[in-house]
Amino acid sequence: MTDPTTADDDALHTPVMLARCLELLAPALERPGAVMVDGTLGLGGHAEAFLRRFPELTLVGIDRDPEALRLAGERLRPFAGRTHLVHAVSDALPTVLADLGIAAVAGILYDLGVSSMQLDRVDRGFSYARDAALDMRMDTTSPLTAARIIAEYDEGSLRRIFFEYGEEKLAPRYARKIVEARAVAPIETSAQLVDLLQAATPAALKNAGHPAKRVFQALRVEVNAELDVLARTIPDALDALEVGGRIVVLAYQSLEDRIVKREFAARSTSTAPRGLPVELPEHAPEIRLLVRGAELASDAEKARNPRATPVRLRAAERLRKAAA
Numbered sequence: 001m002t003d004p005t006t007a008d009d010d011a012l013h014t015p016v017m018l019a020r021c022l023e024l025l026a027p028a029l030e031r032p033g034a035v036m037v038d039g040t041l042g043l044g045g046h047a048e049a050f051l052r053r054f055p056e057l058t059l060v061g062i063d064r065d066p067e068a069l070r071l072a073g074e075r076l077r078p079f080a081g082r083t084h085l086v087h088a089v090s091d092a093l094p095t096v097l098a099d100l101g102i103a104a105v106a107g108i109l110y111d112l113g114v115s116s117m118q119l120d121r122v123d124r125g126f127s128y129a130r131d132a133a134l135d136m137r138m139d140t141t142s143p144l145t146a147a148r149i150i151a152e153y154d155e156g157s158l159r160r161i162f163f164e165y166g167e168e169k170l171a172p173r174y175a176r177k178i179v180e181a182r183a184v185a186p187i188e189t190s191a192q193l194v195d196l197l198q199a200a201t202p203a204a205l206k207n208a209g210h211p212a213k214r215v216f217q218a219l220r221v222e223v224n225a226e227l228d229v230l231a232r233t234i235p236d237a238l239d240a241l242e243v244g245g246r247i248v249v250l251a252y253q254s255l256e257d258r259i260v261k262r263e264f265a266a267r268s269t270s271t272a273p274r275g276l277p278v279e280l281p282e283h284a285p286e287i288r289l290l291v292r293g294a295e296l297a298s299d300a301e302k303a304r305n306p307r308a309t310p311v312r313l314r315a316a317e318r319l320r321k322a323a324a
């Protein structure tokens, strides 16, 4: 894997798989009056490229992070007449569109996970490599922080989230050590938690990646309810597409990608009972997949931009209206 400290700084802020996202969504966005949703607006990198490439496009940009919306708003000011920027979680899409009077959209993009801004801002507490308060909220107005989880969840719940969301084999051991340590003194910073996890890791496993990596991932997923939100988001997004409308999803962890894969597979398969001589229209697949399996970034992009290394891109097109 490329060392992020040696990567080109500009590349770190370059939208992931941008050319491919533009290519996949283009056939739907070239239509007059096309509306596109960027459901994870971030710093507006993808959004700006779409607005430049499609001069008639209207873009609804959604982000749960108020600071991201502010920064994207500045960047997208030249396109203010064609943009609606909304502070919301992606699973609020039906309400967001209804409030704007939009019945269906031509394109949807999700570039999941945290932005380079969120990772770079030490005070947001996403990084195990730098000491900060244990926060990890994408939406700084929501109440649940990583510090609260570490302070309040019982041992079984800590074990479950480390195991399920971090795929951490040492989940039971880490959960027990946290509960023991917090009985003595509160654990409030990333450095405190990293020290504790390092001390709890058996010497034989110390070389198997940073001991805090999977625990921090698990805490972030729990703080932001990322998997539950995504499991609601993808069906709603597919329902919001007009016929011929297209969706692209960029996922950075296998748990997220699995949710996208399953929903795309279910909707792209006929639901006709076996043995039926003719397929009724309501049994026909709702979508068709635009790429085989999950597409990866090119080696050249991964070398330029290490953020692109784990990405899995999936894309689909709506074939017919959903059954009423």
Ligand SMILES: C[S@@+](CC[C@H](N)C(=O)[O-])C[C@H]1O[C@@H](n2cnc3c(N)ncnc32)[C@H](O)[C@@H]1O
Binding pocket: 014, 015, 016, 039, 040, 041, 042, 043, 044, 045, 046, 047, 062, 063, 064, 065, 068, 088, 089, 090, 091, 111, 112, 113, 114, 115, 116, 138, 229, 230
């Ligand atoms: C990887 S960044 C997007 C970067 C963006 N494509 C760009 O080019 O600048 C992900 C952004 O989506 C937001 N986000 C992640 N999951 C979200 C969700 N479920 N609902 C709303 N916003 C979300 C994060 O706050 C973050 O700002």
